[in-house]
Amino acid sequence: MNLFSRKAILTITVLAILFSLGAQTGYTREKNRKYFEERGEAVWEVPTNQKVIALTFDDGPNPAYTPRMLDLLKKYDAKATFFxxxxxxxxxxxxxxxxxxxGxxxxxxxxxxxxxxRMTPDSIKNEIKLAEDAIVKATKRRPLLFRPPGGIYNETIINSAKELDYLVVMWSWHQDTxxxxxxxxxxxxxxxLKNARRGDIVLFHDHGGNREQTIKALEQILPELTQRGYTFVTVSDLLQLRSNLKVDN
Incomplete structure (x- = not known):
């Protein structure tokens, strides 16, 4: 038996042992974006033939910045989603x-x-439910969408949100500002502006520090995309515009 054959046999043996250990411990490879998108459990963007974009704002509300952002959105008849x-x-x-x-x-x-x-499913669901209670108390409306802090997702997080009847909404990777x-x-x-595509979900923040740059950026982004023919919609409205047609920007 030559050296190559011995190495091949050793490699196969090690792989077999690792596979066996994985089966015994219940280890499974972490699911990726494609897996959750295909199952309809998480969304990063929405394929559509309509010229629409969803602006999203995380971490608020903030009394210094949120009202100014709302004023800007109103000026351009733009609807957004606030996480x-x-x-x-x-x-x-x-x-x-x-x-x-x-609106x-x-x-x-x-x-x-x-x-x-490093949180258990129960702890994750508790965080989501407490936020839901606060939103319902303030607005009399139950939210339908959930975004995990930091954009961190895995099967445990997504399943926890799903068990509470939430759809997990991330953002377009090319639109993380x-x-x-x-x-x-x-x-x-x-x-x-350089990455704008139909069905994008754009990530901004209205809290978590000084958001003056975000406001000044919106002062340029909103009129420019409006001039290009884009309409700004909520994420839920964007989901209703899903299409199987090829997107052509």
């Missing part, structure tokens, strides 16, 4: 009510903005 944090909803319920009154969508972003990397890092107005604007 709110329950503890902040309890502090500023009037802002969440304004979002609803002006925007309010969605669940947990109660304390905790990252779910990273505005929370204050990268500069120009970078935020270019990120959105």
């Amino acid at each position: 709110v944090v329950g503890s902040r909803v309890n502090k500023y319920p009037e802002l969440v009510r304004r979002e609803i009154m002006e 925007h969508e309010v969605a669940n972003h947990t109660y304390n903005h905790k990252y779910f990397t 990273r505005d929370w890092r204050n990268p500069g107005v120009k970078r935020i604007v270019n990120k959105v």
